[in-house]
Amino acid sequence: MAAIAIRGLTRVHQAAWGPVAALGPLDLDIASGxxxxxxxxxxxxKSTLLRLIAGLDAPTTGTVAFAAGRPRIGMVFQDNRLLPWLDVAGNVGLPLRIAGVPRAARAARARALCADVGLAGFEDHWPATLSGGMAQRAALARAFAQDPDILLLDEPFAALDAITRARMNAELRGHCRRLGATVLLVTHALDEAAALADRIVVLTGRPGQVARIARMHKAGPGGTSDGLIADLARGLADA
Incomplete structure (x- = not known):
């Protein structure tokens, strides 16, 4: 069984003027790792799909099934959603606090995670004092706190400048390899998708359905062919 098996998934929002079909029907299998x-x-x-997988919203019809039964899920949003009354270590360790992990153990884990994402020395800083890239590093560390089986990324670096975004993408590749998690990334950037993903799923316009699935054949470490990106761009324009 796939790590994530999606069958006939739809989501209809109730707007003031009536129902709005946001997604589907959609079928998709995602393999472990x-x-x-x-x-x-x-x-x-796209974001609706992640919220349905995370259980933040309920589908109108269809199912999301997991091979692991009840997997641990980490999620990173476009806005970092750090709690302003907690310092960096407190935010990173929040999932562990909710899970009842003792204070000393979660403090040690938070320090280790901060070091992993390049925030060593910033554990006691408040979110308001961080740059955009540093805040997203903290959000990523928080998502890693419980060693998630599934990592959901909703345009996590979209608000960052191009240089910082490229650096964060390179770091994310390394984290994903070490974690071994199943990762679903929503992005508008084709180069980002091609650099990070094993497969790219192209959705149609609303309500989103699968228009095409492309398997990436990397041209080198972290790279892929310009021709494939151009082909995907044409497919996206036709979606």
């Missing part, structure tokens, strides 16, 4: 990027036009339901 696979990194899958989801791209598509704005408003096609």
């Amino acid at each position: 696979e990194v899958v990027a989801v791209i598509g036009p704005s408003g096609c339901g």
